[in-house]
Amino acid sequence: MTELDLPFDMAEYGSRLFRTRAAMVDRGLDALFVTDPSNQAWLTGYDGWSFYVHQGVIVLPHADPIWWGRNQDTQGALRTVWMAPDRVAGYADGFVQSPDRHPMQDLAGLLGDLGLSIAHIGVEMDNYYFSAKAMDTLRESVPQVRWVDATGLVNWRRAVKSEAEIGFMRKAARISEKIVDGLVERVEPGVPKNEIVAEIYRDAVRGVDGAWGDYPAIVPLLPSGSDAAAPHLTWDGRPFATGEATFFEISGCFRRYHAPFCRTLFLGEPPEFLRRAEAALIEGLEAGLDAARPGNRACDIANALAVPLERAGIERGARCGYPIGLSYPPDWGERTISLRSEDETVLKPGMTFHFMPGLWMHDWGLEITESILIRESGPAETFCDRPRQLFVKT
């Protein structure tokens, strides 16, 4: 077997486990079952594209976590998690996508073996990929357990990043910059969109010196013209056209850590309304970055952004950012804090966000965004270093 190549040292995994256990004590949990792939990786190092079947990590107060999944994936667990081999458990292949059996029946047996048939157990009821059927099967199979909704319990522990994590995100940011440099260089009228995406992927995975590229948790998004009103369209084979703005929402990824970055490119001479929106958006971004200081709150960023936008007659109606870091598909956000007027979470040094005030209007769109780090003092640091503007090629 190849030598274990853990992304972080054991002190860091120990600290993560310690903080998770403390939150379990606060919630009165005897155990926690973690299904979110990002949370599994953050706690144990587990890495692999196996989250399409049921799997998870059992966190216990006084013993190492147990990675549990499909038998064939225990081979991946043995090669990626820091725990001893006896902390990896598999279920038989017949449980996979069977009309008669459910993997959670196997998990129920394991919980019984661990003395957890009568216990308070946390489950991530609204994290990926814990299905309604998984919950009901557990309720039925271990009826004396009291199941507690622990959605986001681990995600909240991830909010403040370690120096090592920030180092990974800086590498991801170098990749993000390379992707944006490449697409600004290559996009021309008449070039099919998929040809540009092919180069985006190539740049993303080749990476930069000292950082091979991993797959991002979201594929490139790059709608053009009036389609840019829709934030989550992917691509097709149609050519780029003069007179259209295209936003590019991309992220470099290094060992599952992300630095999302969006820029918009206009082919030709941008119309006046787009120039006005650009000016207001940049003013809003700068105001938001200045508000992104430790001690301020998440809403302060959103409120600072809103002032110049409202002055320009632009009402967004959507949150303008979310925490980022380690992630697996389908989302590179951490699903805890939201940068919006009602979120009063206090910002702390080491928090990282995608400050993402996308403008998706009736028949046009504009994305200029920054991945940011809350510093010890002063305004936020931006992970990427590229002009904060609408790019124009005439």
Added chain:
Amino acid sequence: MTELDLPFDMAEYGSRLFRTRAAMVDRGLDALFVTDPSNQAWLTGYDGWSFYVHQGVIVLPHADPIWWGRNQDTQGALRTVWMAPDRVAGYADGFVQSPDRHPMQDLAGLLGDLGLSIAHIGVEMDNYYFSAKAMDTLRESVPQVRWVDATGLVNWRRAVKSEAEIGFMRKAARISEKIVDGLVERVEPGVPKNEIVAEIYRDAVRGVDGAWGDYPAIVPLLPSGSDAAAPHLTWDGRPFATGEATFFEISGCFRRYHAPFCRTLFLGEPPEFLRRAEAALIEGLEAGLDAARPGNRACDIANALAVPLERAGIERGARCGYPIGLSYPPDWGERTISLRSEDETVLKPGMTFHFMPGLWMHDWGLEITESILIRESGPAETFCDRPRQLFVKT
């Protein structure tokens, strides 16, 4: 807005809806709420990377389906679904990842407006991305609804492909061939793995003449040497090495349709045990392809495969295939039939499978697979046309 570019004609969407409604009648359903992104796309054309938030399609017996999702994603729905704009409904952004509100509270209101507060409604309890919390919120918000588990109801309707769908899969297969040709050409000792993956992605997205490449539902998997015992490891920046086998599990994708294809490449002189495994596996594949005839059962393929493998002392323990076609991450399988000894589903013309007898042994692995089409008569057709062998570069 760009002209609607539906992948299929309205007759095909009409037929899909008709068959789904017939299955709803069989189950006594007044409505069906479909969350699986593949099922949403199959029924309505909806396409976009927005499945990281709650969304779905409400299928009704006597009126067009309703696409329901986050407000900002209604813009994507208006651009991709065949239904009229008044069949697209959005929920406010404040429901997104909020500790206080859940999107299913909004859906509950919509169901009430549709006269479905007292009804039998099917939900995909074990499909992606219907969470435990989504189910519990619906139960609480519309307490008089009887919720029926309709996992796989739509997926089963997808099993037999139309001519148009098969045409898409043939295009995907041309892309799969191109990817495999490229990697066999490029892999050499000392080349970092991510450099090869970069070219895989580039080939996949550039596509082939007349077929731009879409993103596959699973990223390339390519573990080497003893790591090939683990089926779902992705990649890193380490170099390929002489004396190691690497399996490549990839798929071309055209408009969300897949043709998965796996080949294994050995650098150097393969050891005798690997040659013996190759011979047994190829014999098993050929026996399985011959058994993959209309009227035979899914288990007949698995049982035919097992004979030469067992003779060679190889016990797999996992299913050897699954239906394929339209898919979104995290899985390119359809999650209905499994090619395994207990599955007696009768094979029909137009069914498509990834015949996937991966060998993941204690400290080595071998994947040689075929995407197949059940024909009107005779053995299965393979979508890809490349030598069925262990590739060797000395």
